[in-house]
Amino acid sequence: MNDINKQHTPELLALDWGTSSLRAFLLGGDGQVLQTRSTSQGLQSLPVPGAAGFEKAFADIAGDWLANWPQLPVVAGGMIGSIQGWKEAPYVRCPADVGSLAAHSVRMPSGAGVDVVIAPGVLLDEVGMAPDVIRGEEIQIAGALAENPALAERATMVLPGTHSKWVQIRNGRITHFSSYMTGEIFSVLVKHSILGRLMTDETSAEAGAEKAAFMQGLQAARDSQPGDFTHQIFASRTLGLTERLPSHLLKSYLSGLLIGHELVSGLAKSSTVLQAQGPLLLIGEGTLCQRYASAFAAMGVAVAGILDNPAPRGLWEFAKALGLLKKPMHILN
Amino acid sequence: MNDINKQHTPELLALDWGTSSLRAFLLGGDGQVLQTRSTSQGLQSLPVPGAAGFEKAFADIAGDWLANWPQLPVVAGGMIGSIQGWKEAPYVRCPADVGSLAAHSVRMPSGAGVDVVIAPGVLLDEVGMAPDVIRGEEIQIAGALAENPALAERATMVLPGTHSKWVQIRNGRITHFSSYMTGEIFSVLVKHSILGRLMTDETSAEAGAEKAAFMQGLQAARDSQPGDFTHQIFASRTLGLTERLPSHLLKSYLSGLLIGHELVSGLAKSSTVLQAQGPLLLIGEGTLCQRYASAFAAMGVAVAGILDNPAPRGLWEFAKALGLLKKPMHILN
Numbered sequence: 001m002n003d004i005n006k007q008h009t010p011e012l013l014a015l016d017w018g019t020s021s022l023r024a025f026l027l028g029g030d031g032q033v034l035q036t037r038s039t040s041q042g043l044q045s046l047p048v049p050g051a052a053g054f055e056k057a058f059a060d061i062a063g064d065w066l067a068n069w070p071q072l073p074v075v076a077g078g079m080i081g082s083i084q085g086w087k088e089a090p091y092v093r094c095p096a097d098v099g100s101l102a103a104h105s106v107r108m109p110s111g112a113g114v115d116v117v118i119a120p121g122v123l124l125d126e127v128g129m130a131p132d133v134i135r136g137e138e139i140q141i142a143g144a145l146a147e148n149p150a151l152a153e154r155a156t157m158v159l160p161g162t163h164s165k166w167v168q169i170r171n172g173r174i175t176h177f178s179s180y181m182t183g184e185i186f187s188v189l190v191k192h193s194i195l196g197r198l199m200t201d202e203t204s205a206e207a208g209a210e211k212a213a214f215m216q217g218l219q220a221a222r223d224s225q226p227g228d229f230t231h232q233i234f235a236s237r238t239l240g241l242t243e244r245l246p247s248h249l250l251k252s253y254l255s256g257l258l259i260g261h262e263l264v265s266g267l268a269k270s271s272t273v274l275q276a277q278g279p280l281l282l283i284g285e286g287t288l289c290q291r292y293a294s295a296f297a298a299m300g301v302a303v304a305g306i307l308d309n310p311a312p313r314g315l316w317e318f319a320k321a322l323g324l325l326k327k328p329m330h331i332l333n
Numbered sequence: 334m335n336d337i338n339k340q341h342t343p344e345l346l347a348l349d350w351g352t353s354s355l356r357a358f359l360l361g362g363d364g365q366v367l368q369t370r371s372t373s374q375g376l377q378s379l380p381v382p383g384a385a386g387f388e389k390a391f392a393d394i395a396g397d398w399l400a401n402w403p404q405l406p407v408v409a410g411g412m413i414g415s416i417q418g419w420k421e422a423p424y425v426r427c428p429a430d431v432g433s434l435a436a437h438s439v440r441m442p443s444g445a446g447v448d449v450v451i452a453p454g455v456l457l458d459e460v461g462m463a464p465d466v467i468r469g470e471e472i473q474i475a476g477a478l479a480e481n482p483a484l485a486e487r488a489t490m491v492l493p494g495t496h497s498k499w500v501q502i503r504n505g506r507i508t509h510f511s512s513y514m515t516g517e518i519f520s521v522l523v524k525h526s527i528l529g530r531l532m533t534d535e536t537s538a539e540a541g542a543e544k545a546a547f548m549q550g551l552q553a554a555r556d557s558q559p560g561d562f563t564h565q566i567f568a569s570r571t572l573g574l575t576e577r578l579p580s581h582l583l584k585s586y587l588s589g590l591l592i593g594h595e596l597v598s599g600l601a602k603s604s605t606v607l608q609a610q611g612p613l614l615l616i617g618e619g620t621l622c623q624r625y626a627s628a629f630a631a632m633g634v635a636v637a638g639i640l641d642n643p644a645p646r647g648l649w650e651f652a653k654a655l656g657l658l659k660k661p662m663h664i665l666n
Binding site for chain 2: 125232264
């Protein structure tokens with residue numbers, strides 16, 4: 001079971017614990033990932049309800065690691081620190097970096113005998129604007145900056161997903177961000193609105209047709225005026241009703257429309273907020289990031305790079321800022 | 334059961350048959366409503382599946398009327414003419430009026446021995462734009478114009494609802510319209526998205542607080558830039574998370590935001606399309622129309638009037654255009 005090379009002594013146990021999944025990383029020197037485990041035991045699907053559920057999920061995924069290395073420090077990021085989580089780590093305010101995350105972390109003593117140090121989320125709260133929040137993305141940002149120090153001075157990081165986040169970096173700190181409910185809106189429209197009724201999943205060999213439908217939706221978004229959203233999405237029904245688009249391409253059209261709206265707004269905001277947005281980095285799952293990259297390309301915006309999952313490295317940086325890694329752990333073993 | 338004054342001989346049986354309801358009207362001279370019945374047997378909740386369901390719902394609601402007046406002409410409008418309806422009445426194109434609806438109606442022979450003449454919907458299909466459709470609203474428009482002949486030259490009619498419709502009238506005809514999925518989006522967001530989780534229904538005595546939250550959402554919509562929709566709706570979560578708005582006011586905020594987006598877009602389009610939009614009329618259920626009227630007022634736009642339900646009068650005009658009323662029916666009795 002424990003197949004870790006003896007030369008790579010673990011120095012940190014890091015948890016990326018979200019709403020729908022729990023991932024555990026065993027990290028060695030310089031944040032190297034030695035082992036990764038993943039379960040679906042996120043906040044919404046704990047093995048038993050309440051605090052015992054967190055204990056059990058933690059023991060299930062990392063119990064043997066803790067038995068082998070009982071002195072291992074443990075850190076966690078993501079929704080685990082929300083009010084619905086194991087212990088609330090209240091939001092820190094912008095500008096934020098890994099130092100302010102560490103300064104406002106909370107400790108949760110676990111039944112396994114170790115404390116789990118939980119990172120807070122970040123709150124953006126500017127006069128005259130509705131507040132905005134991130135929780136989990138700040139850890140990924142920390143990892144992305146550690147892996148790409150050249151981006152620290154000025155950058156825009158886009159994390160597509162259920163709730164996409166556009167994060168502005170200035171001098172190594174998160175200075176501004178905007179949330180877009182793109183992924184969730186797509187999902188509820190397809191599953192629960194009249195728009196889903198004409199849509200079929202029929203997988204076709206015509207990737208080109210899907211891309212064309214996606215680009216057609218994207219173009220509609222680029223042509224939009226303020227307030228047009230709830231009008232424009234109706235087209236993903238009428239294009240089907242009038243047989244302009246076959247039913248299996250309506251989802252691609254809607255996806256292009258939704259991502260297009262996000263990009264139109266996000267690009268305008270990121271250039272407004274920082275005058276120049278700096279290099280643009282995509283962070284997230286590969287297929288989704290590729291889809292976003294093609295949308296950016298269609299809008300004439302260059303993407304500087306795509307990072308798959310900087311969370312383990314971010315948790316490593318968080319632990320370092322907490323002072324948990326000061327003493328090399330192999331001395332203790 | 335039949336409490337109709339003998340002086341008011343029925344001349345038309347009119348059905349307003351939608352997705353979620355069926356309303357039947359017995360109309361006398363000049364379209365006067367003699368009797369109204371309503372059931373929830375819309376297309377989505379027929380008593381039995383398929384064609385037999387339409388027959389049974391029709392017999393249930395109007396069987397005794399037909400027994401008393403077997404020669405009564407029968408007309409129907411709404412989703413009953415859609416592809417999911419009793420018999421499809423394909424869309425007619427803009428510009429459309431009650432004459433073109435009559436010219437493209439379809440006849441459905443019923444088991445009750447009478448034909449039901451079903452009105453088509455209307456299709457807007459302009460070069461370079463996604464198509465748009467209405468079905469049922471064209472009947473209400475016909476009624477509104479019959480009741481307000483002064484509006485025929487130039488007017489904007491707004492029909493708020495699950496799918497709000499903004500309809501431009503020029504010289505008595507529907508020349509342009511736009512659909513907004515405002516009501517349906519509100520419903521799916523509250524029921525099926527994360528935004529609903531913090532919302533409570535607690536009815537408070539503070540109608541003033543609810544109106545203030547609605548206006549706050551409306552103001553955010555007025556401040557929006559293209560593409561901002563999926564970002565701005567997230568505020569109906571973060572305002573709750575940060576306790577800026579109590580949970581029972583979050584729905585009012587979201588409602589103001591959604592209606593505000595519709596108004597910002599609709600007002601821009603209606604002035605673009607016809608240079609001047611003409612008098613603006615609201616058509617629909619009273620409470621909802623009052624809410625829209627207050628939103629228009631906050632934007633400095635005067636509402637010329639509110640019409641509750643011009644569908645029976647519209648169906649009367651449709652029957653007249655069909656030639657069904659040429660011979661006064663009391664001669665036949």
